[in-house]
Structure formats: structure tokens, C-alpha cells
Amino acid sequence: MEKHEDFFQDVFAVVRLIPKGRVTNYGAIAKYLGAARSSRMVGWAMNAAHSQKKKVPAHRVVNRNGMLTGKHHFSTPYEMQELLEKEGIEVKNDKIVDFQKHFWEPMIELAI
């Protein structure tokens, strides 16, 4: 087996697979990658998403509560919410409305 690529790259790959209008959380991604307890790393990977040449829809990744905790890391705090709303996701009080409804679970969608 080849050695794993950077954990970051795996995270980015999954995030890019998130369909438009869907969202997921850090824990789910971590779990999908086989590192269920590395949810923090997923968030941290997003921090590096900015340096990636390929765009990473980081706005589709929120915390377990559906809260836009990472919005401060965008160009503007509004960008994240606007992007989500543009995709048909309603955001109220920095929190996604009907989060479960829009939730996208890699484990299922990617049919491991």
C-alpha cells in the first residue's frame, strides 16, 4: 500500500464531493476518513483550504449543531452564509435551518 496522502488532501477531496445545496459536519468527514476522533483535524484542514488551488466548498462544512462556526475564516463573515443561501440552504442566526434535512453523510452517499 502506498502511504496515505496528506490528511488534508483526503479532507479536501471529500469536501469537494459534497453536492450543491448539501452540508455535512466535521465529525462525519473524519469518520469517513477512518479517523472518527479527528474531527478537529478536519476543521483544521479547512484552515489550509485557502491555500489550495482547487476551491474547497468549506462553507458546506459546519459543526454538529449546523452552526457556521467557521465563517470567520472566510473573506467576510457573510460570505459563508451567502454561499449557503445561494445554494438553497436557509441560515438563521449563523445556524442552518433544517440542518438534518440538508445533511449529507459521506458514509452513505459515497457508499463505502
Add this chain to the structure above:
DNA sequence: AATGTGACATACC
């Protein structure tokens, strides 16, 4: 090698 960090998750008060 050791220490610090973090866009989380969970537990506790």
C-alpha cells in the same frame, strides 16, 4: 523530541 495549536465533540457545572 517536546510543546503548542485548532473552523470539533462531548461532558459537566
Add this chain to the structure above:
DNA sequence: TGGTATGCCACAT
């Protein structure tokens, strides 16, 4: 409801 504490693990210095 919200602050604090702890576990967790990959990465930066």
C-alpha cells in the same frame, strides 16, 4: 444557556 474542561489527533515550530 453558556462557559469551562477534557479527549482527541495531525500538523507547525
